[in-house]
Amino acid sequence: MLKRIALIICFSSAVLTYYAQPEGAVTRLVAGEEYYVHKVKAGNTVYGLHKLYGVSIDEILLANPEAKDGLNPGDELLIPKQEVREETNDDQVELPPKDTSKYLIHIVKQGETLYSIAKQYSIKGSDLVKINGINILSIGDKILIPKSVQADHNQNDEVEPAIKNPINELLASGDSIVLHRVKKGETLYALSKLYHVTPDEIVKANDGLKGGLKRGQEIRIPLKVKRPKQVPVDTLANPAFNQAEWVDSILKKEVYNVGVFLPFKLDKFDEELLKCPPVGDCKPFIPTIRAVEFYQGVEMAVDSMRSAGLSVNLHVYDTKGDTGIVRNILSKNEVKSLDLIFGPLSHSTQPLVADYALANKIQFVSPVNSSNKLLFKNPFVTKAIASIPTQMNAIAQYVADSFATQSVILFDNKDAKDQSYFAKVFERRYNELTDGDTAKYRDTLAIIEKGVDLKNMFPYLNMTGTNVLIVPSRNIGYVSSFLTDLNKVKNDQGMRDVKFVVFGVEEWKKFKQIDYEYINDFHVHLSSSKYVDYSSAKTIDFIKRFRKKYQNDPGLYSFMGFDVMMQHLAGLLHFGKGFASRLNYIQLDHLHTAFNYELVGEGSGYENQQVFILAYEDYKLIRKK
Incomplete structure (x- = not known):
């Protein structure tokens, strides 16, 4: 099984590299140089484009300086076209x-x-x-x-280390200082990213840089020698209590067995592979790729926790998303020896595993947005992703805190049961938060109980302040029509100066058809169970380690698998098999998913109720809370 998965990892990396090769791509001539024109799609990264086109990251960033701040779907990037020369006597260069x-x-x-x-x-x-x-x-x-x-380049901008092993309070033995000649437009932040040091370290190494950076100025860059990092077990959690008082020694083990139940669908993957043409695009089989991404994240977490001192045996099973296959897996004697089960993913197979976990007292973690019914009267289930109702409660809290004096309008839709239910959840929580505090809150909540008919909201609008519109719909048709009509109202009804802030749900991030101008103009806010800050040092470090291990970029499921497994393995390390009720004592600096587990009812399981509030600003999705 593991060998097959390893082969698929290699194949998927190769497919993703081959897929979207620049054959037939549009080219453009700029300043006498020929470029491919690449239109950015969701999930594209500069590293991925470097692999696809065979062009270095530096070359892509030099041609597209704005790409340093991230890529947005729809952006056009210029990719330098590399000429391939035949080594013949007729093609010799001067x-x-x-x-x-x-x-x-x-x-x-x-x-x-x-x-x-x-x-x-x-x-x-x-x-x-x-x-x-x-x-x-x-x-x-x-x-x-x-x-x-080269009038502006009297010498190389960066030179060899001027001082090696310097006597300097800022540096350790073996470190060095590199001299850098400042180029036009460079900033401290850009230099810190280039050399992997902090801006403060650069400032301290240059007597405070009181005059700021100037073009042509030669500055000192303190470089750190990479040293092996010892990771003490104590740093993985810092619970403010005596563990000995909490942990039953019977629950602690020398070695833990962890089962990974994922729908790799290897047979289907092989079938799709046979359909690939001898020459041309071979699109990856998405269900397999998703399962592989989860597995890669899990494997990275296991590696990290082994370094921290946890002994783990990993058992991997292909559920194929089939209830019959899952029943067969659960009938194996080896499964009874598991201490933790990660997955499966499908709603049809999860109840089988939840029942088995309860019967055999094995902790089962669902890494996807499962039904809360799984948790009812089953303390051996943890759900790692916040449900939409939980996210609506978080939106209500955020709106009450951040828009207390503004007009708040909730859009219900009796024709859509889920939207109507989510609207009721928001209404109940918002009224609980604002009840009786008329001095602080502008008005009671206005509710529009029909479909997309924005004329009904006119009596409630605040023409001089902010209007907060709550649209808890997961239907792309409804959302698209709503934003289109809101744009018409704003432009046709003399409301161009009226400010709107629209709140939606997590699924909106998948709606690629929605006009990004609307998303930006209406300051769209979304609830989300997950968020990855690709500019953070910890994320960059994870991506580097992931690339080194798998020769590919991590997908969102890789981040998710890593965070969820890290939290639960840390629970095993500190508390043994009885860790579920103590998960919140594990404080790790996660990449994708934060954790705040709450008991959903007496004798029931735990739901992660940590929710991010994200907002589009200048066409970028940023974290607000």
Whole structure:
């Protein structure tokens, strides 16, 4: 099983690299250089594009500086088109000139390409090829740069370490300082990301940088030597109580057995693979890719917890999303020895595992948004994803806290049972929060109980303040019509200066058909059970480790699998098999999912009720709470 999954991981990485190759892609000529034009899709990353097009990350960022701040669906990126040359006698490049007095010498450093060097010195890449007679670079190569084109580059912007093993209170033994010549537009933040140090460290190494950064200025960059990091078990949690008083020693074990139940659907994957054409696109089988992403995150968590001292045996099962297969798995004697079960994912197979977990006193964690019915009278079930009703309660709390004096209008829809139910949840919680506090809150909640007919909201609008519109719909047709009609109302009814803030639910993030102008103009806020900050140091570090292990970028399910498994394995480490009621004592710095487990009823299981409030600002989705 594990060998098959490893092969699929390699294959999926290869498929995703091959898929969307630039064959037939639109090209554009810019300043004499030819580029592919890539339209960003959801999930695209600069690293992924580097793999797809065979162009270095530096080259992509040089051609698209705005990409440093992240990619948004619909953006157009210019990807430098690499010329492939045949090594024939008829295609020899011009030999470098013998007289080098008119040239400066640039020593090639790690990660540099002809394209990035050409950009650095404002010279065409083709000219560099002709001058130097090479089109493939190696570290340490000496490249000739015409003096006539590099007035702003009297020497390399970055030089070799000026001081090695310095005596400096800022640095440890083995560290070094690199000198960097500041280029136009560079900021402390950009330099900190380039050299993987903090802005404060750069400031301290340069006497406070009182005058700020200036073009052409030479500054000191303190570089840290990477050292093995010891991870004490104590740092994984810091509970403010005596564990000995809480933990039954009988529940603690030397080695724990963890079962992973995922619908890899390996047979179906093989069938789809056989359908791939000899030449051309071979689209990945999404159910398998999703299961593999979950597994990769789980495996990363297991690796981390083993480093922290936890002994784990991992048992992996392909459920195929089939109840019969799951029953067969549960009939195996080895399953009774499990201490934790992760998955399955489908609503049809989860009740079988929940019942088995209760009967055999094995903790079962659902990593997806399951029905809360699973938790009823079953203390051996933990649900890692907050339900939509729980998210509506969080929206009500946020609106009450942040828009106390504004007009709040709730859109109910009797024709859609889920929207009507979610609206009732919001109404009940909001009224609980605002009841009796007329001095603080502007008015009682206004409720529009019909479909998308925005004229009904006119009497409730605040023409000089903010109007908060709660739209708890998961129907893309309803949401799209609502935002389109709201845009018409704003433009046609003399309301261009009226401010609207629209609140929706987590599913809206999947609605790619919605106009991003509406999303941005109406300051759309969403509840979410998950959020990944790709700019954070911890996320960047995880992605680097993931790439090293799997040669691919982690998907959202990889982050989810990692966080959920880390929390539960840490529970086993500290509290043994009786950890479920103590999960909130485990305080880890998660990447994707935060945790706040609450008992849903006496003798029942635990739901993670941690909810993020996200908002679109300048076309980016940011965390508000």
